[in-house]
Amino acid sequence: MVSSSVLGFPRIGPKREIKFAVESYWGNKSSAEDLQKVAAEIRKQSWTNVKSKGVDYIPSGEFSLYDHVLDHSAAFNVIPSRYQNLGLSALDVYFAMGRGRQADGVDVPASEMKKWFDSNYHFVVPEFSGTTDFKLVYNKALNEYKEAKEAGINTRPVVLGPISFLVLGKPSRSAQAGFQPISLLPKLLPLYEQLLKELKEAGAEWVQVDEPILVLDKAADLAAEFKQAYTKLAAVAPKILLATYFGRLESNVKFVAELPIAALHIDLDREPGQLEEVANAIKDTKIVLSLGLVSGRNIWKNDFNRSIDLGRKAIDILGEDRVIVATSSSLLHTPVTLASETKLTDEQKDWFSFALEKASEVATIAAVLSNSQDAEVGKALEANIQSIKKRRDFEKNSDDTVRKRVAAITPDDLNRKSPFPARAAAQKALGLPKFPTTTIGSFPQTKEIRQARLKLGKKELTQEEYDEFIKKEIQEVVKFQEDVGLDLLVHGEPERNDMVQYFGELLNGFCFTQHGWVQSYGSRYVRPPIVVSDVSRSAPMTVKWSSYAQSITKQPMKGMLTGPVTILNWSFPRVDVSREVQSKQLALALRDEVVDLEAADIKAIQVDEPAIREGLPLRRKDWDAYLTWAVDSFRLATAGVQDKTQTHSHFCYSDFNDIFPSIQRLDADVISIEASKSDMKLLSAFQEFGYKNYIGPGVYDIHSPRVPSEPEIKDRIKDMLTLISPDYLFVNPDCGLKTRQWKETKESLKNVVEAARWARKEWP
Numbered sequence: 001m002v003s004s005s006v007l008g009f010p011r012i013g014p015k016r017e018i019k020f021a022v023e024s025y026w027g028n029k030s031s032a033e034d035l036q037k038v039a040a041e042i043r044k045q046s047w048t049n050v051k052s053k054g055v056d057y058i059p060s061g062e063f064s065l066y067d068h069v070l071d072h073s074a075a076f077n078v079i080p081s082r083y084q085n086l087g088l089s090a091l092d093v094y095f096a097m098g099r100g101r102q103a104d105g106v107d108v109p110a111s112e113m114k115k116w117f118d119s120n121y122h123f124v125v126p127e128f129s130g131t132t133d134f135k136l137v138y139n140k141a142l143n144e145y146k147e148a149k150e151a152g153i154n155t156r157p158v159v160l161g162p163i164s165f166l167v168l169g170k171p172s173r174s175a176q177a178g179f180q181p182i183s184l185l186p187k188l189l190p191l192y193e194q195l196l197k198e199l200k201e202a203g204a205e206w207v208q209v210d211e212p213i214l215v216l217d218k219a220a221d222l223a224a225e226f227k228q229a230y231t232k233l234a235a236v237a238p239k240i241l242l243a244t245y246f247g248r249l250e251s252n253v254k255f256v257a258e259l260p261i262a263a264l265h266i267d268l269d270r271e272p273g274q275l276e277e278v279a280n281a282i283k284d285t286k287i288v289l290s291l292g293l294v295s296g297r298n299i300w301k302n303d304f305n306r307s308i309d310l311g312r313k314a315i316d317i318l319g320e321d322r323v324i325v326a327t328s329s330s331l332l333h334t335p336v337t338l339a340s341e342t343k344l345t346d347e348q349k350d351w352f353s354f355a356l357e358k359a360s361e362v363a364t365i366a367a368v369l370s371n372s373q374d375a376e377v378g379k380a381l382e383a384n385i386q387s388i389k390k391r392r393d394f395e396k397n398s399d400d401t402v403r404k405r406v407a408a409i410t411p412d413d414l415n416r417k418s419p420f421p422a423r424a425a426a427q428k429a430l431g432l433p434k435f436p437t438t439t440i441g442s443f444p445q446t447k448e449i450r451q452a453r454l455k456l457g458k459k460e461l462t463q464e465e466y467d468e469f470i471k472k473e474i475q476e477v478v479k480f481q482e483d484v485g486l487d488l489l490v491h492g493e494p495e496r497n498d499m500v501q502y503f504g505e506l507l508n509g510f511c512f513t514q515h516g517w518v519q520s521y522g523s524r525y526v527r528p529p530i531v532v533s534d535v536s537r538s539a540p541m542t543v544k545w546s547s548y549a550q551s552i553t554k555q556p557m558k559g560m561l562t563g564p565v566t567i568l569n570w571s572f573p574r575v576d577v578s579r580e581v582q583s584k585q586l587a588l589a590l591r592d593e594v595v596d597l598e599a600a601d602i603k604a605i606q607v608d609e610p611a612i613r614e615g616l617p618l619r620r621k622d623w624d625a626y627l628t629w630a631v632d633s634f635r636l637a638t639a640g641v642q643d644k645t646q647t648h649s650h651f652c653y654s655d656f657n658d659i660f661p662s663i664q665r666l667d668a669d670v671i672s673i674e675a676s677k678s679d680m681k682l683l684s685a686f687q688e689f690g691y692k693n694y695i696g697p698g699v700y701d702i703h704s705p706r707v708p709s710e711p712e713i714k715d716r717i718k719d720m721l722t723l724i725s726p727d728y729l730f731v732n733p734d735c736g737l738k739t740r741q742w743k744e745t746k747e748s749l750k751n752v753v754e755a756a757r758w759a760r761k762e763w764p
């Protein structure tokens with residue numbers, strides 16, 4: 001019989017209970033016990049719900065109050081010294097590592113966060129050194145396994161595997177040069193043995209051990225480590241399901257097939273093509289294959305017929321008893337349930353499956369593959385076939401104009417009229433001084449702004465009243481910038497709820513949920529728009545506010561747009577059309593906006609692409625294809641203007657070295673990047689690759705409320721000038737100011753302007 005499984009469930013709770021409970025605890029409005037009580041309720045509810053859908057393997061232990069990687073660090077005592085001996089409870093140390101702590105004389109910054117593979121989820125990066133003192137402080141997987149058992153639910157505990165845990169970490173500041181976290185494996189393994197042994201003793205039959213790094217190129221060098229680890233662990237652990245997701249195993253399958261594991265999970269949603277190779281590689285072993293058929297990364301209903309075909313292929317090779325139907329990854333990246341949505345049309349609702357609906361899907365597909373004669377299963381299959389057919393019919397009614405326009409894109413559409421030097425000469429008309437100062441776009445999104453937006457939504461404010469309010473905000477932001485002495489101004493983006501959602505709501509082709517929250521990091525959740533059909537623009541989206549802002553100042557005003565790749569990467573994309581096509585549709589819509597802004601006399605236009613890098617494929621051999629269409633999309637969006645119009649782009653990351661040629665190929669007149677963490681290595685790459693356009697490496701970090709001093713900024717500029725010509729340097733913060741307060745914003749920008757004035761004297 002084919003069984004079914006879910007790899008992990010969202011933590012937030014159907015009504016965002018966890019977010020609110022955690023934030024209330026942070027705000028001293030509730031106790032640790034209150035928080036743990038809410039958490040236990042949510043866990044129980046999730047287990048019960050998943051079980052009620054007929055799923056055989058129910059996950060436990062993957063729940064988290066902040067981040068599952070941080071949970072491992074805390075449980076194994078991987079706690080950097082700056083968080084120790086502060087007199088904090090274990091829970092507060094945990095949160096201090098996640099988000100920093102500034103209270104009662106304690107002042108520690110947060111640990112670094114990184115994107116979880118190619119998702120928009122961020123994990124807290126563990127820090128290791130030769131002196132890392134591993135201890136199994138508590139056994140979270142065991143505790144939650146027992147908790148579920150007491151509630152009458154037998155679960156399959158989930159643990160992040162030792163190799164991924166180490167490889168995802170980084171050397172701590174105190175580590176010796178050249179130290180590699182993976183060298184700690186022999187020291188770490190005994191603790192994993194203990195953890196897994198305790199699970200077995202408590203009665204767990206299976207354990208899911210996640211090793212997502214197996215889909216990365218670098219895992220190929222770790223065959224020996226995998227062998228060492230899993231030989232040890234398998235000897236004491238419950239039966240191990242080794243879980244991989246988000247990509248292909250490729251040649252790693254060779255050594256994985258030799259590990260003493262009981263089951264292997266692969267992602268067939270992202271990489272259906274790997275089924276045969278993997279199934280054949282494990283054919284002569286006893287390893288069970290868990291087929292990740294139901295997407296853990298997207299919200300579209302599974303196409304049962306397609307999954308059944310893949311399932312049958314696996315059964316042909318391995319037999320029914322060696323096949324499990326599963327979600328492709330944890331459902332962490334999907335919202336909890338479609339049942340909460342009251343505003344989607346019935347037609348739209350019929351297209352989607354959120355986490356709970358996906359649990360039903362794996363159960364039904366497994367039942368069909370087991371030749372179940374159950375009438376309910378037959379009905380569910382029939383209903384799915386109908387839903388998929390309706391969606392396909394809808395897709396056929398596409399917007400032909402948009403598709404034709406994408407098909408008609410020519411290489412010329414991607415090129416500015418002249419090369420950069422000629423454009424730079426024409427842009428002298430902007431009248432910017434040397435070392436022009438500017439900001440990245442948003443100014444503080446105050447409580448008042450959020451309230452006004454809410455009131456507009458509830459119709460407590462009329463559109464006219466709201467527009468008046470926004471005008472006032474813009475006036476204040478413009479006036480402040482003039483007073484403080486910034487050169488290239490922005491309108492401050494007060495009208496935007498979010499840099500992606502704002503555009504999604506104005507473009508055709510998107511739909512929105514009310515409760516479709518997905519964890520981004522900690523207690524921060526986003527509600528990604530869903531691309532449902534061809535994307536187009538019916539009317540200008542930003543011209544009104546940008547022109548208004550320009551009308552009240554003599555200084556140049558920078559128009560502000562979110563780029564095509566970022567809009568796409570921070571939305572749930574369609575699955576019937578390639579991401580490339582969706583990105584180009586977005587680019588064409590934005591191109592029209594850019595041209596309209598120019599026609600409205602906006603002389604500088606910024607198109608933000610902070611998400612270009614996170615969309616980079618996990619395997620290097622897939623990079624070129626992605627970067628080609630990603631960069632082309634940006635060029636398509638921006639190349640429609642005259643030489644005299646200055647295009648800007650912004651990226652809030654600094655990992656440039658490996659994608660440098662693509663950054664160059666964007667051919668933006670000005671780019672601003674995150675380099676505030678004094679990462680001069682980054683700037684040397686700009687020198688090395690001979691980057692010639694304008695560049696504004698952030699002179700301070702806006703993610704912290706700290707005000708950078710004037711001497712500090714001057715030092716930064718001085719450092720930058722060792723690598724970048726004074727003729728090409730812009731002076732700006734490293735990202736938008738929306739999360740900051742006005743107080744520190746004012747003080748910081750004043751220092752920025754002073755430092756730029758000083759530079760003009762030093763390098764006349």
Ligand code: MET
Binds near residue numbers: 652
């Ligand atoms: C995450 S990048 C943000 C760019 C945007 N223009 C802002 O200033 O907020």
Ligand SMILES: [Zn+2]
Binds near residue numbers: 734736
């Ligand atoms: Zn940014």
